[in-house]
Amino acid sequence: MRTQAAVLWGLKERWSVEEVELDGPQAGEVLVKLAASGLCHSDEHLRTGDIPIPFPVVGGHEGAGVVEAVGPGVTAVVPGDHVVLAFIPACGTCRYCSEGHSNLCDLGAGIILGPQLDGTYRFHARGEEVGQMCLLGTFSPYTVVPVASVVKIDPDLPLVSAALVGCGVTTGVGSALHSAEVQAGDTVVVMGVGGIGINAVQGARLAGARNVVAVDPVALKRERAPEFGATHVAADVDEAWGIVSELTRGQLADKAIVTTDVAEGAYVGQALSLVGKRGRVVITAIGHPDETTASMSVFEMTLYEKEVRGALFGSSNPRVDIVRIVDGYRRGDLKLDELITSTYRLDQINEGYDDMLQGRNLRGVVVYD
Ligand SMILES: NC(=O)c1ccc[n+]([C@@H]2O[C@H](COP(=O)([O-])OP(=O)(O)OC[C@H]3O[C@@H](n4cnc5c(N)ncnc54)[C@H](O)[C@@H]3O)[C@@H](O)[C@H]2O)c1
Ligand SMILES: [Zn+2]
Ligand SMILES: [Zn+2]
16 A cells, blocks of 8 residues: 655654555554554654664654554454554563563564564565564554554543553653562652653652652753652752752662663763662663763662663563553543643654754654544
């Protein structure tokens, strides 16, 4: 079929919205008509090279929609089913899926390679094969994805809001619940209040944190954070340190979650300075792939038993956690609609990313017809 897609043709280029050819679903694949796609910072990393991916590529990895057709052998979903697209597939049978860590599924190896899992391409443009970000490519009103990447949800849920659960909400909430393992009564710092960080704030509140300190240099982010559960806000780490020190009589935070635009090496030491004895730092933001140093006091790591942990997809199991999150939304425990600051047409995608980089959005969302 012919459809539109936002394609990235090279480093530092703008998204090119153009007509593309999309093949039908092959064995184990699903054709999805998307309702919306969130504008996550990880697609901006494709432009900067912080996430290395072969070009050209259809961007987007945060979407939800309706199954239009299924390929041979697909029984888990049928046309008409409503689905969230998880940015990491879960095969259900590899070692990591079996251990309950399907965010680390072996199929995840394919998310920044370009082609589908069988090594062939579904999108074509200008006579070239075009890859798909995270095997998804949600910057198109139609896409073909592995059945391992779709999670069925109830048809009465609003698909535009549900799109955000495909990456940002699950990553942020999971970073607090599963990666930081926030406990009731904890003091938690969230460094960077974008689409991911605001959900780490929600996650910390859900876990019963006593204090949730949201840190962001952008005033709008600090204004919005209390709506989602922040008890305090700070413009930088120094200000946050003063607040946390005062709140805990000098014991400092239990957990610090790094959800900045990029995880600079220096942020690790800054986050470690905010947590006290047995404190845990969670790194959710993506670092530069060739940076191999991070500043930290190794002395303090030992004497205070501090720890640093990476977090992919918020250490979540998409098939369990996506369903739980949309359930939490239905019960009113968790906000989704309020995360959407601005909506765009697909041909406005570059404006959407400019708004993200200018700090105007909690989350921008491309909405399809
Ligand atoms: N680990 C994962 O599974 C996963 C999943 C999705 C996204 N990510 C990554 O998470 C990061 C955040 O993504 P996003 O979509 O929320 O981005 P975003 O651009 O919406 O938000 C980033 C926020 O960080 C703030 N910030 C920048 N420097 C800061 C600093 N020094 N201190 C405090 N705040 C600072 C910005 O003002 C902005 O509000 C990106 O690196 C993204 O690639 C990781
Ligand atoms: Zn994302
Ligand atoms: Zn697996």
